[in-house]
Amino acid sequence: MNMDNTKGKERGMNFLIQPKKYKSLMADEGSRAIMDKTIAFFEAMGKERLLEDFHKKTWYREFVEFIGREQIFAKLLTPKEYAGDDPDARWDTARNNEYSELLAFYGLGYWYCFQVSILGLGPIWMSPNEKEKQRAARLLKEGAIFAFGLSERDHGADIYSTETTLTPKGDGTYLANGEKYYIGNGNEAEMVSTLGKVDDGTGDYTFFVTNFRHKAYELKKNVVSHQQYVSNFALHDYPITEEDILSRGQHAWDSVLNTVNIGKFNIGPASIGITEHCFYEAITHASNRVLYGAYVTDMPHVRKNFMDAWLRLVAMKMYQRRATDYFRGANENDRRYLLYNPTSKMKVTLQSEDIINLLWDVIAAKGFEKDTYFFTGTSEVRGPSKLEGTVHVNVQLIRKFMRNYFFNPAEYAPVAPDFSLNDDLFVFNQGPARGLGKVRFHDYRPVFDAFRDLPNVATFIEQIDIFKELLEKAGPDEAQDRDPSWSLPLGEMFSIVVYGQLILEQAQLDGTDPAIINQVFDFMVRDFAHFALQIYGNHSSRDEQREYCSRIMLIKAVPDTEQYNAVWNKYVSVLDGEYEMNK
Numbered sequence: 147m148n149m150d151n152t153k154g155k156e157r158g159m160n161f162l163i164q165p166k167k168y169k170s171l172m173a174d175e176g177s178r179a180i181m182d183k184t185i186a187f188f189e190a191m192g193k194e195r196l197l198e199d200f201h202k203k204t205w206y207r208e209f210v211e212f213i214g215r216e217q218i219f220a221k222l223l224t225p226k227e228y229a230g231d232d233p234d235a236r237w238d239t240a241r242n243n244e245y246s247e248l249l250a251f252y253g254l255g256y257w258y259c260f261q262v263s264i265l266g267l268g269p270i271w272m273s274p275n276e277k278e279k280q281r282a283a284r285l286l287k288e289g290a291i292f293a294f295g296l297s298e299r300d301h302g303a304d305i306y307s308t309e310t311t312l313t314p315k316g317d318g319t320y321l322a323n324g325e326k327y328y329i330g331n332g333n334e335a336e337m338v339s340t341l342g343k344v345d346d347g348t349g350d351y352t353f354f355v356t357n358f359r360h361k362a363y364e365l366k367k368n369v370v371s372h373q374q375y376v377s378n379f380a381l382h383d384y385p386i387t388e389e390d391i392l393s394r395g396q397h398a399w400d401s402v403l404n405t406v407n408i409g410k411f412n413i414g415p416a417s418i419g420i421t422e423h424c425f426y427e428a429i430t431h432a433s434n435r436v437l438y439g440a441y442v443t444d445m446p447h448v449r450k451n452f453m454d455a456w457l458r459l460v461a462m463k464m465y466q467r468r469a470t471d472y473f474r475g476a477n478e479n480d481r482r483y484l485l486y487n488p489t490s491k492m493k494v495t496l497q498s499e500d501i502i503n504l505l506w507d508v509i510a511a512k513g514f515e516k517d518t519y520f521f522t523g524t525s526e527v528r529g530p531s532k533l534e535g536t537v538h539v540n541v542q543l544i545r546k547f548m549r550n551y552f553f554n555p556a557e558y559a560p561v562a563p564d565f566s567l568n569d570d571l572f573v574f575n576q577g578p579a580r581g582l583g584k585v586r587f588h589d590y591r592p593v594f595d596a597f598r599d600l601p602n603v604a605t606f607i608e609q610i611d612i613f614k615e616l617l618e619k620a621g622p623d624e625a626q627d628r629d630p631s632w633s634l635p636l637g638e639m640f641s642i643v644v645y646g647q648l649i650l651e652q653a654q655l656d657g658t659d660p661a662i663i664n665q666v667f668d669f670m671v672r673d674f675a676h677f678a679l680q681i682y683g684n685h686s687s688r689d690e691q692r693e694y695c696s697r698i699m700l701i702k703a704v705p706d707t708e709q710y711n712a713v714w715n716k717y718v719s720v721l722d723g724e725y726e727m728n729k
Contacts, residue, residue, distance in 0.1 A: 161460045161717070162422045163251060164725050165189065170244065174567055176234030177241055180218055181248060187212050188252045193519070193727040200253060200522050203373045209256055210334070214289020219260070223267055225569045228283035237271070239473050239570045243415045243466065250419030252727075254526040255374040257416045259291060261533075262330030264412060266292030268405030269339040269353040271574045273392035278337075278355060285336045293335035294409075295356065296402065299327035299378070305351070305402055310342035312352055312386060320344075322354065322384040325366075332377025333365055334358060339392060340381075341402060351399050353392040356384055396578070403579035409533075410540075411473055411487045414466045414494035417530045421459055421501045424523040426725045428452075428505040431512055433722035443722075448508050449714060454669055455504040456718045461649055461666050462494045468652040474564040476572050481585045482558075485547040489644050492540040495531035502527045519727070538630055541637035546582045548640050552614050556586035563655055590643065593650045600660055601704035602667035603650070609674050609698050610643055616694035626686055635680035642674050661709050662717070671703040 165185045170178045187209070188196065199206065213219050221234045222242055229235030242264070249257040270282045270292075282292075301307040310324025324342060332338060337355050344350045356363055362384035370376045393401050429452060432442040442448050469486040476483045502524055506513045513520050531537050594610070597603040626632040646667070653663050675698055681687055682695035 161456075161463065162425065162721070163247065163419075165248075165251070165727075166725060171565060172241055172244065173565055174234070176221065177238075180216075180221060180234075180241075180245065183216050184218070184245070184248060189728045192729050194517070194729055196253060196727070197517060197519070197522065199373055200255070201516060203371060205333075205375060206255060206259065206373060210259065210289070210291060213259075217287065217289075219263060219289075219291070220283075220286040222260075223263065224283050224286050225271060225571065225574075227569075228279055230283075230287075236567060236569045237571070237573070238568070239411065239573070240470050240565055242412060243470055246412050246415040247419040247422075250416035251423045252419075253373075253522065254416060254420060254529060255372060257419070258330055258374045261409060261412055261416070262294055263292040263335075265294035265405055265409045266331065266335060266337060266339050268294070268408050268574075269392050269398075269401045270337065270355075272397075272401045272404065273353070274397075275389070275392050277389055278392060282337060290336035291331045291334060293329050293331040293338040293377075294405065295326045295329050295332070295338045295340035295379075297328040298325065302328070305341070305399070308341055308343055308351070310340065310381065311345040312342045312354060313345040318388060320354075320386040322356065322362075322381045322386050325378070325380040327369060327378045329377045329379060330374065332358065332379050333368070333375040338379075339405075341398070344394065348395075350395045351402075352394045353398050353401055354386050355390045355392060356381060356386075360384060400577070400579045404573070404576040407484070407487060407576065408573050410491045411469075411483075413530045413533055414462070414490040417495045417498035417527065418459070418462050418466065420523045420527050421455075421462075421498045423727075424502060424505055424520045424527075425455060425459060426721065427518055427520045428455075428509050428513075429718070429721050430723050430726070432508050433719065442508070443719065451504040451508050452718055453665070453710065453714055455501045456721075457662070457666050457669060457713075458497050458501050458504075460662065461645070461670075462497050464649045464652040464656075464658070465645055466490055466494060468648040468655070471561050471564050473573075474566075474570050475561050476576075478572075478577060480558060482587055484582060484585055485544055485551070485587065485644060486648065488540040488543045489641050492531070492537045492544070493641050493645050496537060498527050499531065538634055541634050541641065542630075543582075544641055544644070545633065545637045547585060547587070548617070548637075550583070550586050551590070551640070551644070552617060554586060555589040558588045590647045593647055593654065596654065597650055597660075597663060600664040600667065601706070602664050602671055605671050605701055605704055606646060606667050606674065608701055609671065612694055612697050612701075613639055613643070613674075613678075616691065620688065620690040620694060629686060632681065632684050632686055635677040635684075638677045639674060642670060642677075646670055659713075659717075661713050664706065665710060665713050668703040668705075671701065675699045675701065 168181060168185055170181045172178055222245060223237060224235045225237045226235060246257055249260055267282060270278055297303045298309060312320045312322050314320055322342060335358055339353050340356050341353055344352050358365060362382050364380040364382060366378040366380060368375050369378050432448060435442045469490050472486050473483045513524055515521060594607050622632060678695040678698040682692050
């Protein structure tokens, strides 16, 4: 359908990864080699084999062998201190996020193997147990994968209800007993960081290391119908020595939550990768399909779906990129990542689901075809929002920061983009997992004001101002605060403000086309009004609260047909035929 437009394709592709023209964000050759080798692995595998393995639920043996042979997990997941003479090894959040996006582009299962290895290594790198750290580094070089033995069947990740026990034998050793559930990589993890309680009268939490090869480790089953292995395993008098213990007491408790902080931030990039591959397939299919004498993408409702999908995808990527700078720059005096992280988890993952819905409404029956990546994407895109805390858990978490964010800003030095070759060691030294209500943030208003000349940003500012007034003069009472049907849409509205702030910060750094930003805030205005409507319609809302919500809802995004069409032609339509995976 589209005429050749090489420059146009380059402009449009720059926002989405394109494996066959891949441009890593990393400056160093070692990192670029990791990305290039991974792309070569999957493109050599080919789409037919990739999808066949997915449908047959084949454990990804060749991928595990590949990452071991090429030392990829060893380079990505070993801090320099334990990496020996490997110059490419470091724990770099920016690089790990990029790799996550790339893996999920080809399949969520491959990302999942990486993700649960990250979780399994968290308590190890946080531990004072040097011997186990050295062992982990050695196993990474040998190609091992890792697991995080936290959840149990009856109560999931409810740490308080942990039933696994470590019972002292009286000779300085222990016996571990208990059953774990939902444990990724539990079938082949050389080190499973396992959470339990010490049965010695203290009830102390403890992390200790188990191994799938031990006879006291019973691998019961894979609890999911998928190529990834999400295990149920049981420990039957599994012998544990002091050398196997990673942490105990408060340190173990903090290690749970701080490890989840690390893993949580790795989930958004997976959602991005899935939607990027689906977008390529969908727009290429629709752009070359004629119905009722017209190309499908010339139909206004179809074009709107693609525009909304692409703009939401670009916004996801911009938010995640900027949030990464705050994650890498975190320290004991700057914990802003504790808001930006769960916002990524709940916002980016849900946006990916919206994007798939928009695309699927266009390609319809094509989305069911088993020889498309899109079909795998539809089954997998719902997963990330349920991992490392459900959406409602993360929304309630970010609400803890709302008062300081709006009413008690602090001064911070500007945070520059960080692509340094440094370890992000603070992630292993986050300190006590408490005090969230004391975290303060830089003033959100200056960056919004800097873009006030864009009509939809100005419109969004109007909505923010009304929302802030609602919080100040008609905020939730105690009952509403406890009621998720009321507090969740309130938290969603707050998250959109945070989301918009970091998108604008990234736009300043990138010099993003203002037309794109104005169109992004078109959907932001609409989304904000959507959640205001939910509060308005809640039976417990007071009249004064409904008045504020009405004012928000009546503020409309500012249309600009010429700009809308220009963004479509310059950035979106040119993605027709831009990428197709090797057969």
